[in-house]
Amino acid sequence: MTDQLIGAAPAAPPTDPEAGAKRTAKRRRLRLTGLVILGWIALYGVWEYGSWWFGSRLLPTPYEVLMSAVEIVESGNFLTDFSASVLKTFAGFAVAAAVGAPIGYLMGRYNYWRAFFHDGVTIAGTIPAIVYAVLSLIVFGLSNLGPILAVALVSAPYIALNVAEGIRGVDKSLVTMSEAFGRSPQQIRREVLIPTIVPYVFAAIRMCFAVAWKVEALTEVFGGRNGVGFQIRTEYQLYDIAAVLAWMFLFIVFMLIIERLVLAKSEARLLSWRPQERSSAL
Amino acid sequence: MAVLTVKNLAKTFNVGTAKASRVLDDISFDVRGGTFVSIVGPSGCGKSTLLNIISGVEEHTSGDISLTSDSGGPARMGYVFQDPRLLPWRSVMKNMMYVQNDRSEPTVARCRKYLDMVGLTKNADFFPGQLSGGMQQRVGIARAFAVEPDLLLMDEPFSHLDAITARGLRAQLQDIWAQSKKTVVFVTHDVVEAVELSDRIIVLQPGGRIYEDITIDLPRPRRQTDPTVATLQAEVLGRLEAMKALSRTASEVAA
Ligand SMILES: Nc1ncnc2c1ncn2[C@@H]1O[C@H](COP(=O)(O)OP(=O)(O)O)[C@@H](O)[C@H]1O
Ligand SMILES: [Mg+2]
Numbered sequence: 001m002t003d004q005l006i007g008a009a010p011a012a013p014p015t016d017p018e019a020g021a022k023r024t025a026k027r028r029r030l031r032l033t034g035l036v037i038l039g040w041i042a043l044y045g046v047w048e049y050g051s052w053w054f055g056s057r058l059l060p061t062p063y064e065v066l067m068s069a070v071e072i073v074e075s076g077n078f079l080t081d082f083s084a085s086v087l088k089t090f091a092g093f094a095v096a097a098a099v100g101a102p103i104g105y106l107m108g109r110y111n112y113w114r115a116f117f118h119d120g121v122t123i124a125g126t127i128p129a130i131v132y133a134v135l136s137l138i139v140f141g142l143s144n145l146g147p148i149l150a151v152a153l154v155s156a157p158y159i160a161l162n163v164a165e166g167i168r169g170v171d172k173s174l175v176t177m178s179e180a181f182g183r184s185p186q187q188i189r190r191e192v193l194i195p196t197i198v199p200y201v202f203a204a205i206r207m208c209f210a211v212a213w214k215v216e217a218l219t220e221v222f223g224g225r226n227g228v229g230f231q232i233r234t235e236y237q238l239y240d241i242a243a244v245l246a247w248m249f250l251f252i253v254f255m256l257i258i259e260r261l262v263l264a265k266s267e268a269r270l271l272s273w274r275p276q277e278r279s280s281a282l
Numbered sequence: 283m284a285v286l287t288v289k290n291l292a293k294t295f296n297v298g299t300a301k302a303s304r305v306l307d308d309i310s311f312d313v314r315g316g317t318f319v320s321i322v323g324p325s326g327c328g329k330s331t332l333l334n335i336i337s338g339v340e341e342h343t344s345g346d347i348s349l350t351s352d353s354g355g356p357a358r359m360g361y362v363f364q365d366p367r368l369l370p371w372r373s374v375m376k377n378m379m380y381v382q383n384d385r386s387e388p389t390v391a392r393c394r395k396y397l398d399m400v401g402l403t404k405n406a407d408f409f410p411g412q413l414s415g416g417m418q419q420r421v422g423i424a425r426a427f428a429v430e431p432d433l434l435l436m437d438e439p440f441s442h443l444d445a446i447t448a449r450g451l452r453a454q455l456q457d458i459w460a461q462s463k464k465t466v467v468f469v470t471h472d473v474v475e476a477v478e479l480s481d482r483i484i485v486l487q488p489g490g491r492i493y494e495d496i497t498i499d500l501p502r503p504r505r506q507t508d509p510t511v512a513t514l515q516a517e518v519l520g521r522l523e524a525m526k527a528l529s530r531t532a533s534e535v536a537a
Contacts, residue, residue, distance in 0.1 A: 043305060056358070107364075173363070173365065173367055174367060174369065176334075176367075177361065177363065177367040178380075178381075179338075179339050180337045180338075180339050180359065180361040181359070181361065181380075181381035181429065182358075182359070182381075182383075183380070183381065187380075191372070191380060192369065195369070195371040201535070238333055273370060273371040273409045273411065274370075274411065
């Protein structure tokens, strides 16, 4: 039998030119790391100089901001408001999914519905996020619902378009196979349709999340009753710029952690069935 | 007893708005239980369409099809396709279980048995993407046998594989079939393959009519190296060539 496990092929023994290439690559990596560190130092220098120029009341020094951040975290405020913001972001997603997924399903499944929704959804996806933020403030005023609506409005078009793409990507031959073995429409939906669109939905969520949390915070700044954006507004009104910047940095750092780690990890777990790229073994 | 009876079957595809194309025309045959029947014909003569109609995936235009089952209930069918058609997000074992009607212990044991017969016990928890094309096709074969079908349909299951892998799988199929004695309708354009595997060969001609019905009375197991097998293969191939020449002249006369 000639067929064997993919990836079970024995690795080629390391040769001299390969080792040389590895050394060159390592040196290049070191140089790049050095440049990154230099970049940070330069940024720090510009900031220090800026706060000396403007005065630390207008632009606090990095150290003041750091102290303020430590204080915010220690007081426990960060955890409450950060989770409020994250919760609102995800609530917005839930609304977007509840509206966008069925529209996407119809668009992917039937050409008539595609014709009906296509232009509207495309336009909705092109409208700048700030417009949705303002719109949500007009609708809900000072309320926690504003940020949720803003996130939902920003995300729904993406989710609809991606779900439609996913449905159109369903492998017809798998549906035929299922029918030939007498599987029910419900089984086909669960075992063929949904697994096909999951990666598309995840792509949509990742894409939206990057925009959504910024819109969420922005909407909170103007109309929130809690959350990071609300805290930024409060500190601003107290004219505590160090705290404004501290909240901002904390928020950015933790949202990036969610974006890069939590979402990416759960996506990788969910899609573990995908064949590993063979080149990654090199 | 006949497991499958096809009577005056015809199929017309409506292409576009007005033009209708007749793919199958007045097909009648029956298949006795426990036999291995091949349907052979040049590509495009309607073999896949015929299988799809038998399996119920495709509607037919006129004629009758009847299936009887051992259990007395609705007939159970298995299908092996040209490509493996496995769910990429399910492990090999879960793919086997997907087409089963229950999750009982005997069902699981049966899936394991057939997976063992195609030599893939060790790969039960692998995803399809981690298997070679030949291994995936073996899962497809095991999956179809494991539903214990009253009728097993196979549509050119080896045509996408390289010659050596295909030969190995044909030998394996002969063994499994000899043990399970399922009723099989096997579609191929390869006469050599059909003679090696079948009790009987139904030759379809372009235009979707039965040209010939040949009984293959050779002892089993049959091996490529056996001269009597080779002789018969050459003979049937000769008859098919004659049919092709005939249909060529016919189309020239019509033109
Ligand atoms: N869904 C379809 N619509 C229109 N024509 C079809 C369809 N499916 C198959 N055909 C036509 O029917 C003929 C027989 O196809 P098929 O059964 O796949 O042939 P084979 O399997 O023998 O190669 C071909 O001419 C093909 O173009
Ligand atoms: Mg075919």
